[in-house]
Amino acid sequence: MIKNSIVMVKQVPDTANISGQVMKEDGTVNRAKLPAIFNYEDRVALEFALQVKDKFGGKVTAITMGPPRASDVLRECLYMGADEAILISDRKFAGADTLATSYVLAETIKHIGNYDFIFAGRQAIDGDTAQVGPQTAEKLHIPQITYADEILAVGESSVKIKKKIEGGYEILESSLPVLVTVIKDAAFPRPFQAKRIMAYKNAKTLSELEKLTEGNSLLYVDQLQDEYETRGLYIKTLTMDDLKLDESRCGIHGSPTKVYKVESVVLAGSHHQIVPPTKEGIGDLIDNLLADHILG
Amino acid sequence: MEIQNKDVWVFIEQRNGKPADVSFELLSKGRKLADSLKSSLKAILLGHNIKPIAEETFKYGAEEAIIVDNQQLAYYRTMPYSRILNDLVEKYKPRVMLYGATVIGRDLAPRVASHTKSGLTADCTDLQISNVKYIKKEFKDLLLQIRPAFGGNIIATIISPDVHTQMATVREGVMRIETVGKPAKGKITEVPYVHEKFDDVVKIIEQHRKENKVNLKAAPIIVSGGYGLGSKENFELVKELAHTIGGEVAGTRAAVDAGFISSDRQVGQTGVTVRPKLYIACGISGAIQHRAGMQESNKIIAINSDPDAPIFGVAHYGIVGDAMQIIPMFINVFKQKLR
Known part of the structure; x- marks a missing residue:
C-alpha cells in the first residue's frame, strides 16, 4: 500500500526577526536584506509526509515556487529525507498572489502526477493568508483538510485525520487523494541527517549549474545536468514554458489582488503620562484608576 | 468588465446552530459598505x-x-458548502463578499475565491469603499482591503480592480457590532439543497467542541504579556496581576508562539481584538499586529524596559522599567490600597 506525497514548501523572509539593518531610511523594510528561512509549518508538513513514507513506503517530492535562491529550502527538504525536490521558478511568476501561485502549483502537481497526499503548512509567516492550500486543492478538484493535527489511520483509498477547530477537534475521513494543511504543533520536524547533508549539500538547480559554467568554456550545462542527474544531485527546475502554463494566469497578470498602497508604519508621537517606576509612582497611578472607577 | 450588481454579501457562520459573533460584526461593517455603494446587504x-x-x-x-x-x-x-457558494456567487455576482477569518472561513473563502476567480485578502483590519486610480486607470467604488503586512512593518491597501467579486476575511472582534435603528423587513430567500456525490468525499466521524470559556472581548480589564518577559515562569506574574485586579490574562503572538500562554488568549491581528476599560501591557514591545488588537482600549498602561518601545505610542500611562520588578510592586501597592 505505497503512498506517494507531494509537499508544498515556501521560503519566507524571517519577519519575526527584523533588525535595524533591514530598515531603510524611510522606515520601510529592505526585503532583500531579510534573512530567508524555511517556513516552519511547511517543515511540519514534510514531517507528515516522511511519516507516511516510513509506514507505507512511497515517494516524497518537495516542491516550491520562488526565486532561484529558494533552492536553499529544497536542499533542506533533501536533508530531512525528501526523495526529490523541484524548483518552480520563472521571472514571469513575479508578483503572484495566492490565486496565481495556486495555479502554478496545481499545474506542477498535475505534471508530477501519481500522488495520494499533498501536504503543506497551514500558512506562511510572510502573509499569514492560509489560502494557497485550499486554492490548490480546488484547482485539482480534490478534497482538502485544513488545520490537520494528526493522521489517525491510512487505508487503501481513504485517510482519517484529526483536525483542530475552535474549542476542540473533529475527526474527518477523506477519500484519496487529499490536500492536507498542518498546524505548527502537529509534529516535530526531524532534524537534518548528517549523511544526507553530506550527500545533498552539492545538489544544484539549473540556474546554479549555469553559474558553474560561466567563464569556464570547458563546461557545458547539458553535460553537467546529465552528470548531476546521474548522481541524484540535480534539483529539477521547471519554468512557465516547461509546464506549458497560460501566461495570463501567472504572476502579476494572473493575480486579481493588487497592492494599491503601502504605508510604512510611522508611530505617532507619544503623549502618554510617564509613571515613575517606584511605589509612590505606581501608588498615584492606582489612585487615579480607582478614582475613575477603572480599577476596583 | 460591466458591473451588474453591487450587493454586499456576508457569509453567516453557524456552529452547531449557533451564529458566530464575527458574522454579525461583518454585517455591521457590510451595512456601511452597502450604503456607500448604494446597494443592498445580504446574509x-x-x-x-x-x-x-x-x-x-x-x-x-x-x-x-x-x-x-x-x-x-x-x-x-x-x-458542499463551497460548491453551494460557488453556484450562488456565479449566479448573482455580488460585488463584495466577506467571511470571518475563522477555521471555517479560512477553509471556505479561498476555495470559493479560487473557483470564481475572485480576489481574496486575508485578515483585513479595515474595509472602505473608494474611487481609485491605479496604473492610469480610474475605478469607481472599489473595496479597499487594508491590513498590516510584512511582519507589521507596513500597512498595505489591497484592491481587486479587474474582477467582479472582491472577497475579504476579517478576524473576530475587529469590526464593531452594531444593530440598526430601524431594521428592514427582511426577506428570506430559500435555495433548495441538491445533493451531489462529491459532497460526501469527506465525512465527519466525530466532532468535539466546547464553547470557548475564554471571552477576552467581554473582559473589562486585561493584563497582557509579551515575549519580553522571557519565560513561562515569569509569565506567571502576569497571571497573578490579572488575578489580583480582577482581569483576564492575555498575550502577544510571540508569547503564544513561545508557549507562555494558550492561543485562545492571543490579542492582535491574528488573535482577538479587544476594547477593555483597562489594558496593561507587560514586556510588550508593541508590534503593529498587537497594537491593532488593543489600541482602542479605554486606558492603556505600558510597562517596558525600552523607553523607545512602540507600545508607549498608544499608551496612556507608561512605566519604564523591568516588568519583573514593576509587576510585583503593582500587586503589593494595589493590595495595600484595598485594605
Missing part, C-alpha cells in the same frame, strides 16, 4: 433549521437572507 446562510438565525441578521442591517436549509448542511463541510 448568506447554510445549515439546518436556521430560519431564526436568518431573522437575526436583519437586526444588523441585512435586507435579505439567502439560505440553504438541509440536514446535510447541519455541520460545516468544505465540499
